Amino acid sequence: MSFDFDAGKYAPYVWGAYAVSALILGGLVADTLARARRWRRAARPDASTETAP
Amino acid sequence: MIPALANPDRFMAFSRWAAPLLGALAVLLLAAGLVLDFTAPPDDRQGYAVHIMFIHVPAAWMSLFVYACLGGASFFSLVFRHALARAAARAAAPLGAGVTAAALITGSLWGKPTWGAWWVWGDPRLTSVLVLFLLYTAYMALDAAIEDEARAAPATAILALVGLINLPIVHYSVVWWRSLHQGPSVLRAGGPSLPPVYLTPLLIMGLAYLTGFGALWLVRIRGEVWRRRAAVMAMRAAA
Numbered sequence: 001m002s003f004d005f006d007a008g009k010y011a012p013y014v015w016g017a018y019a020v021s022a023l024i025l026g027g028l029v030a031d032t033l034a035r036a037r038r039w040r041r042a043a044r045p046d047a048s049t050e051t052a053p
Numbered sequence: 054m055i056p057a058l059a060n061p062d063r064f065m066a067f068s069r070w071a072a073p074l075l076g077a078l079a080v081l082l083l084a085a086g087l088v089l090d091f092t093a094p095p096d097d098r099q100g101y102a103v104h105i106m107f108i109h110v111p112a113a114w115m116s117l118f119v120y121a122c123l124g125g126a127s128f129f130s131l132v133f134r135h136a137l138a139r140a141a142a143r144a145a146a147p148l149g150a151g152v153t154a155a156a157l158i159t160g161s162l163w164g165k166p167t168w169g170a171w172w173v174w175g176d177p178r179l180t181s182v183l184v185l186f187l188l189y190t191a192y193m194a195l196d197a198a199i200e201d202e203a204r205a206a207p208a209t210a211i212l213a214l215v216g217l218i219n220l221p222i223v224h225y226s227v228v229w230w231r232s233l234h235q236g237p238s239v240l241r242a243g244g245p246s247l248p249p250v251y252l253t254p255l256l257i258m259g260l261a262y263l264t265g266f267g268a269l270w271l272v273r274i275r276g277e278v279w280r281r282r283a284a285v286m287a288m289r290a291a292a
Contacts, residue, residue: 007101039279
């Protein structure tokens with residue numbers, strides 16, 4: 001088994017597609033974790049009402 | 054299992070361990086899928102452009118699957134007025150919009166070298182997937198536009214349920230009409246037509262996207278539960 005990262009003349013399309021997918025999926029992960037963290041903090045019993053957006 | 058999880062406290066206890074487990078599984082499957090992807094030989098006809106298949110097809114599968122989840126959750130939200138179902142529907146929409154956008158953009162990047170065009174207006178598969186993306190964005194826009202939760206829940210649920218009709222149209226568009234897009238090569242009568250060297254990484258990448266969605270969906274639903282709790286706390290504090 002050996003890796004072949006050569007994409008030949010298709011390189012802009014192949015790496016463009018992987019970059020876009022990584023950006024979108026990475027963005028979804030970051031947004032999901034940030035929202036969950038924010039609301040968990042806001043729902044803590046000791047949280048003041050001002051912390052809830 | 055689903056009736057048991059309809060209780061928010063039970064759901065929070067379940068998702069507390071299930072979400073990281075699914076997330077870890079997604080990372081492992083993604084790594085395995087990418088190893089098999091970049092050790093597979095170039096395709097006879099498509100050459101190295103075949104690499105795009107391993108990220109485009111799972112995103113396209115997930116765009117339909119997530120909408121089915123959105124539709125199912127919306128049904129339970131509308132009929133049984135279940136708060137957790139409403140949270141599940143609300144949590145699914147941005148994830149569905151994201152994977153559908155990924156499917157559309159990677160499809161365009163695959164279309165240019167194989168068809169000679171970034172986009173073909175009027176092609177039934179491309180157009181129906183664009184409609185799917187617009188349905189996700191319409192759901193989110195409607196949800197954001199109605200501040201009153203009692204009105205937002207049924208309005209968004211009805212929109213999601215009406216949009217379900219687009220799912221068979223997307224899936225069968227390449228069968229019912231002439232399309233530049235190739236026909237089904239995995240989910241088809243008679244079994245998959247792909248050779249194992251491509252089918253195995255494709256299925257592993259499909260599972261990676263599926264488990265990744267499962268993890269993110271659970272975390273987003275947890276966030277929705279906390280958001281509601283925070284809103285109740287704020288109301289009590291203001292009273």
